[in-house]
Amino acid sequence: MRILDVQEMMSFFKEKLGENLISCELRSWTAGLKKVECKEIWLEIKPNVLPDFVKLLKELDEAPHSLVASAEDLGDDIAVIYHLSVYSGEFNREIQINVRVKVPKSDPRLPSISHLIPGALITEQEKEEMIGVIYEDLPERRHVFIADDFPRDIYPWRKDEKGPQSLIRKVNE
Amino acid sequence: MAEISYGYSVPIGPIHPALKEPIEFVFDIEGEKVKGVKIYAGHAHRGIEWMGMRRNPIQNLYLAERICGICSVTHALALALAVERALNIEVPPRAQYIRLIVAELERIHSHLLWAGVAAHEVGFDSAFMLLWKVRENVMDLLEKLTGNRVNYAIIQIGGVRRDITEELRHEIWKSLDYYRTLSERIKVLLLEDPTFTLRTRDVGVLTKEDALSLCAVGPTARASGVPKDVRQDQPYIAYADIGVKAITPDLYTGEVKGDVYDRTVVRLLEIDQSIDLIDKALTNMPDGEIVYEKNLVKLLALIKKGEGEGVGRHEAPRGEDVHYVKFVPGSENLAVWKVRAPTYSNLLPWVPMFKDAEVADIPIIVASTDPCMSCLNRATLVYPSGRKEVLTHEELHKLSVEKTRRLSRR
Numbered sequence: 001m002r003i004l005d006v007q008e009m010m011s012f013f014k015e016k017l018g019e020n021l022i023s024c025e026l027r028s029w030t031a032g033l034k035k036v037e038c039k040e041i042w043l044e045i046k047p048n049v050l051p052d053f054v055k056l057l058k059e060l061d062e063a064p065h066s067l068v069a070s071a072e073d074l075g076d077d078i079a080v081i082y083h084l085s086v087y088s089g090e091f092n093r094e095i096q097i098n099v100r101v102k103v104p105k106s107d108p109r110l111p112s113i114s115h116l117i118p119g120a121l122i123t124e125q126e127k128e129e130m131i132g133v134i135y136e137d138l139p140e141r142r143h144v145f146i147a148d149d150f151p152r153d154i155y156p157w158r159k160d161e162k163g164p165q166s167l168i169r170k171v172n173e
Numbered sequence: 174m175a176e177i178s179y180g181y182s183v184p185i186g187p188i189h190p191a192l193k194e195p196i197e198f199v200f201d202i203e204g205e206k207v208k209g210v211k212i213y214a215g216h217a218h219r220g221i222e223w224m225g226m227r228r229n230p231i232q233n234l235y236l237a238e239r240i241c242g243i244c245s246v247t248h249a250l251a252l253a254l255a256v257e258r259a260l261n262i263e264v265p266p267r268a269q270y271i272r273l274i275v276a277e278l279e280r281i282h283s284h285l286l287w288a289g290v291a292a293h294e295v296g297f298d299s300a301f302m303l304l305w306k307v308r309e310n311v312m313d314l315l316e317k318l319t320g321n322r323v324n325y326a327i328i329q330i331g332g333v334r335r336d337i338t339e340e341l342r343h344e345i346w347k348s349l350d351y352y353r354t355l356s357e358r359i360k361v362l363l364l365e366d367p368t369f370t371l372r373t374r375d376v377g378v379l380t381k382e383d384a385l386s387l388c389a390v391g392p393t394a395r396a397s398g399v400p401k402d403v404r405q406d407q408p409y410i411a412y413a414d415i416g417v418k419a420i421t422p423d424l425y426t427g428e429v430k431g432d433v434y435d436r437t438v439v440r441l442l443e444i445d446q447s448i449d450l451i452d453k454a455l456t457n458m459p460d461g462e463i464v465y466e467k468n469l470v471k472l473l474a475l476i477k478k479g480e481g482e483g484v485g486r487h488e489a490p491r492g493e494d495v496h497y498v499k500f501v502p503g504s505e506n507l508a509v510w511k512v513r514a515p516t517y518s519n520l521l522p523w524v525p526m527f528k529d530a531e532v533a534d535i536p537i538i539v540a541s542t543d544p545c546m547s548c549l550n551r552a553t554l555v556y557p558s559g560r561k562e563v564l565t566h567e568e569l570h571k572l573s574v575e576k577t578r579r580l581s582r583r
Contacts, residue, residue: 029258030413031409031412031413032408032411032412032413032414033411034413036408036413038407038408038409062385063386065385065401066388067388067484067495067513068517068518071509072499072508072509081497083495083497085407087406088399088401088406089401089406089419091405091406091408091417091418092405092406092408093406094406094407096486118386118521119387119518119521121521122517122520123513145214146218147218157222157223
């Protein structure tokens with residue numbers, strides 16, 4: 001484990017990712033009477049370097065933790081945010097890293113990171129079924145969280161015509 | 174997947190899965206040994222995230238509480254933390270201490286509930302009854318503090334809804350004393366029972382490497398020797414003042430095996446830890462306001478003006494709970510709400526735990542991660558010949574009880 005502080009880590013990302021890093025921001029909040037400060041890094045990177053980014057994290061911590069990935073329908077694009085963390089195990093040492101990638105709906109393909117963090121498999125499968133991102137190199141492709149007979153071309157979190165509107169029973173009307 | 178017949182179809186989709194729901198396991202069996210497992214979770218998608226994206230955060234607090242009946246404060250707290258971070262709302266210190274006290278009381282009741290369920294799964298029903306009897310004390314205390322045994326409705330965006338009065342403080346001290354006197358007896362009851370030890374030692378082993386790479390959380394990870402605990406790693410609310418150290422089983426047994434026994438050890442030690450934390454919080458609790466903004470109309474106006482995104486994490490009894498929210502200006506509703514309950518992260522670690530397990534050990538291994546769903550309502554066994562057989566929960570439970578009887582006769 002190579003322990004860097006938040007500023008060092010941000011410069012490390014900037015140096016290694018170069019122009020593939022779109023934005024990099026530090027956010028912090030405090031807790032308790034003692035105002036203990038916790039820090040998070042929020043990044044946006046180009047989708048093709050996502051596995052490289054996770055490899056960088058693995059240089060810092062052998063086993064980065066994948067909290068979850070969240071996703072948003074932005075109209076023409078889909079944004080997926082991976083919430084990751086490194087350095088757990090000591091009081092207030094962990095740094096949470098939130099990486100955003102954007103893919104166009106016309107070609108919603110993303111590289112998978114589950115070969116680097118096996119625990120991320122389930123959240124990537126969820127993104128496929130919920131918002132219609134396509135991970136080409138996923139070892140297994142199936143519905144995990146919604147029923148297997150749920151229509152394949154409908155994605156519950158989409159806000160466009162592929163959303164679940166047609167399936168909703170309007171009980172109040 | 175296609176060869177399994179469910180006999181029913183789920184009405185409507187988009188929800189988060191990891192909560193009070195049925196789950197299905199398909200085991201590949203050779204003789205009595207489990208060779209592989211497939212997990213199907215999506216049988217009763219309730220669409221909570223979808224519903225939440227059409228409501229404002231104050232309404233969502235009550236929706237979030239109903240994600241799970243056991244972790245009543247967990248989801249509301251994680252959602253409130255996420256909203257507060259997104260909108261830079263500062264929570265008064267007294268409210269942070271009250272949040273800690275309620276969250277830790279919930280951990281005590283949840284771990285006692287789990288210990289009872291675990292005892293029941295191996296056919297140790299007298300322990301199950303005793304543990305659930307002593308759990309009533311903390312349930313009553315929660316009712317006195319919040320008005321409800323479950324779904325406490327104590328969390329508000331920016332604070333809590335009820336204060337802890339001097340009278341209630343004494344009630345809490347009394348309850349803590351009650352559990353202090355019981356703590357050793359509960360450990361002897363389960364951990365020194367020869368049959369319980371036989372049924373849980375070296376059963377459902379999760380190695381440290383697997384726990385790390387599969388991103389296990391909560392007692393499941395800690396029992397495998399991964400000192401991972403949000404209260405320690407990213408201190409929030411009053412945990413930042415008091416300080417928490419993740420509990421691993423070697424504190425009690427001197428070694429880490431990562432089996433069901435170790436998961437029991439971690440949970441029982443965490444009951445002591447919770448008693449300690451509540452004690453410290455009650456002693457050091459500052460005076461002052463308990464909520465950032467009492468007037469809900471003003472609070473909603475502030476939310477409507479606000480913009481931003483935030484992640485809230487809370488160490489639930491089952492492990493780390495994560496909520497992500499995003500606000501766009503001009504709308505008080507959540508633009509994005511992602512809920513990740515602890516069981517979601519503990520689905521994949523089940524696969525190595527089941528490797529080479531016996532069919533009769535399936536219930537206790539499933540129960541050992543404390544899954545938050547009405548789990549294992551059925552299991553399908555696939556024999557090498559291709560013959561398939563569906564076992565109901567009752568049949569599986571009978572198998573498990575028979576194994577305990579067999580072992581205790583030896």
